[in-house]
Amino acid sequence: MTGFATVLPAGRKRRGEGHTRREEILHAAKDLFLEQGYDSTTIRRIADRVGISAPALYLYFKDKEALMLALCDQTFGHLIEAIGEIEKTIADPLQRVRRFGEAYAHFGLTHPDEYRLVFLGANIPESIRKVGHRAPTDDPTQPGVGGALVFKRLVEFLSELETSGTKLNYPPDTCAELCWMGIHGLVAAMIMKPEFPWSDRELLINGMLDIHLKGILRNP
Amino acid sequence: MTGFATVLPAGRKRRGEGHTRREEILHAAKDLFLEQGYDSTTIRRIADRVGISAPALYLYFKDKEALMLALCDQTFGHLIEAIGEIEKTIADPLQRVRRFGEAYAHFGLTHPDEYRLVFLGANIPESIRKVGHRAPTDDPTQPGVGGALVFKRLVEFLSELETSGTKLNYPPDTCAELCWMGIHGLVAAMIMKPEFPWSDRELLINGMLDIHLKGILRNP
DNA sequence: GGCGTTAACTGAACATTGATAAGTTATCGG
DNA sequence: CCGATAACTTATCAATGTTCAGTTAACGCC
Known part of the structure; x- marks a missing residue:
C-alpha cells in the first residue's frame, strides 16, 4: 500500500x-x-x-538494565538542553540559579513518569539505581551520567554566584545539594502522591525556591 | 545448649x-x-x-507484598513513637518542629528500605504505592497509614507554633509541606544515591532544617 | 546470475522467580 | 488411643530474564 x-x-x-x-x-x-x-x-x-x-x-541491548539506562540518558538530554538554554539567555548568576530551579521543577512536573524513572529509581532494581550519579568526570557519551551533569551545572552556577562577590552560607557543593534536594523533594512527592491535597503548585515551588535562596545567601 | x-x-x-x-x-x-x-x-x-x-x-503472609507491608507498619510504629516522645518531652513549639525534622531524617536514614517503600513507593507494584497517604481518619491498626499520621503531627506542631504567637510566612499546611518536602528530598536522595559524594550528613540535615525554619518564620 | 559473508532474526531451552495444590506429619483435647 | 487440625513439605505451575544454536535474507563481489 x-x-x-x-x-x-x-x-x-x-x-x-x-x-x-x-x-x-x-x-x-x-x-x-x-x-x-x-x-x-x-x-x-x-x-x-x-x-x-x-x-x-539482545542484539541491541545487553540486558533490560542497559535498555533502561539508554532511556534515562535520553530523558536527561532534554533537561540538560533546558539548562543550556538558561546559560545562553540569562547572565545574572542569582537569576540563573532560580531559573535552574524553575526549569527543574517544570521538567519534573511535566515529565512525571520520566522523573520517577530517572530521579526516583522507582520500580527499578537496586543494580541500576545509582544511575546518574557517577563521578562527574565520566565520559558524557557513556550511559548513565545525566544526573551528575545536571548537578555539575548547578554547582557551576553557584560558584559563579560566589566569585561574583555574593557570600554563601555553605560551600557551593553543599548549597547545590540543599537547593536541589529541596526542589527534588517537592517534585518527587507531588509526583508520587498526586492524590494528596497539596497547596497550590506555584506557591509551593516559589516558596521552596525563596526559602532556599534566602537560606544560602549570607546577606539577603 | x-x-x-x-x-x-x-x-x-x-x-x-x-x-x-x-x-x-x-x-x-x-x-x-x-x-x-x-x-x-x-x-x-x-x-x-x-x-x-x-x-x-504463605501460611503466615498472603504474599511477598503483605510481608513487606507488615514490616513497614512495624517500623513506622517506631517513628510515631519517636514523635510521641517529642510531644512528651519538648514543650517549645519551635523546638518540637526542629526535633520532628531530626527524628524524621534519622528514621529515614536508619530505615532506608521502609522509607523507600512507604515514602517513595520504590520497587513495589502500584497496588501498594499509595500506602501512607490514605485519609488521616483511617483506622491506624490497618496496615499502611503511617505516612498520613506523621504529616498530621507536623501540621499540629506548626499550628501550635502559630497560635503561640509566632508569625508564619505561609499557612501551617503549606509550611508543613515545604518543611517536610525539604527534608524528604534530602533523605530520599541520600537513600537512593548512597554512592554520591554527599557533604557531611549532619551538616546537610541541620542546614536543611535551618533553612526551612528560617524560611517559614516571618521575623527570625 | 550465482556465491559467500554476515547482519538480522527465530525457536527451543535454562535457571530462577512468586505462588498454588495436594498431600503428610505431629500435636493435643477428649 | 483417636480424630481433628495446625504446621509443614513435596511436586508443580506459569512467568521471567537470558543464552544457545541455528536460520533467513540482504548485500558486495566475481
Whole structure:
C-alpha cells in the first residue's frame, strides 16, 4: 500500500538499519515502562510490541538494565538542553540559579513518569539505581551520567554566584545539594502522591525556591 | 545448649505457636530486605533462613507484598513513637518542629528500605504505592497509614507554633509541606544515591532544617 | 546470475522467580 | 488411643530474564 520498501518478511530490517530497530525498541520500552512500570514490563512484551522475538532485543541491548539506562540518558538530554538554554539567555548568576530551579521543577512536573524513572529509581532494581550519579568526570557519551551533569551545572552556577562577590552560607557543593534536594523533594512527592491535597503548585515551588535562596545567601 | 524447648523435629512449632514463626519470618525478611533489597530477596531465601519451606511462608503472609507491608507498619510504629516522645518531652513549639525534622531524617536514614517503600513507593507494584497517604481518619491498626499520621503531627506542631504567637510566612499546611518536602528530598536522595559524594550528613540535615525554619518564620 | 559473508532474526531451552495444590506429619483435647 | 487440625513439605505451575544454536535474507563481489 504505502509503496516504499519492497515487501519484507514482516518488518525485518535491511542491512545497516539496525539503529532504526534500536530506536523502535527504545520507543516501545519507554511507553511500556511508563504504562506499567519497570518490573511489570517484560522483555517479551517489549519485543512483541516492536514485532520481533525476545532474543532479538539482545542484539541491541545487553540486558533490560542497559535498555533502561539508554532511556534515562535520553530523558536527561532534554533537561540538560533546558539548562543550556538558561546559560545562553540569562547572565545574572542569582537569576540563573532560580531559573535552574524553575526549569527543574517544570521538567519534573511535566515529565512525571520520566522523573520517577530517572530521579526516583522507582520500580527499578537496586543494580541500576545509582544511575546518574557517577563521578562527574565520566565520559558524557557513556550511559548513565545525566544526573551528575545536571548537578555539575548547578554547582557551576553557584560558584559563579560566589566569585561574583555574593557570600554563601555553605560551600557551593553543599548549597547545590540543599537547593536541589529541596526542589527534588517537592517534585518527587507531588509526583508520587498526586492524590494528596497539596497547596497550590506555584506557591509551593516559589516558596521552596525563596526559602532556599534566602537560606544560602549570607546577606539577603 | 540453651536447654528450653523439648527436642522438636528441626524447628516445627507446637500448636498455637504460629505467631512465633510469623515473627521469625518477619525478622529474617527484614534482615534480608536490608541486606539485599526487596527484589533480590526471594521467598525461598527468607524461608531458608527461618528453616522452613517456601510455601510454609504463605501460611503466615498472603504474599511477598503483605510481608513487606507488615514490616513497614512495624517500623513506622517506631517513628510515631519517636514523635510521641517529642510531644512528651519538648514543650517549645519551635523546638518540637526542629526535633520532628531530626527524628524524621534519622528514621529515614536508619530505615532506608521502609522509607523507600512507604515514602517513595520504590520497587513495589502500584497496588501498594499509595500506602501512607490514605485519609488521616483511617483506622491506624490497618496496615499502611503511617505516612498520613506523621504529616498530621507536623501540621499540629506548626499550628501550635502559630497560635503561640509566632508569625508564619505561609499557612501551617503549606509550611508543613515545604518543611517536610525539604527534608524528604534530602533523605530520599541520600537513600537512593548512597554512592554520591554527599557533604557531611549532619551538616546537610541541620542546614536543611535551618533553612526551612528560617524560611517559614516571618521575623527570625 | 550465482556465491559467500554476515547482519538480522527465530525457536527451543535454562535457571530462577512468586505462588498454588495436594498431600503428610505431629500435636493435643477428649 | 483417636480424630481433628495446625504446621509443614513435596511436586508443580506459569512467568521471567537470558543464552544457545541455528536460520533467513540482504548485500558486495566475481
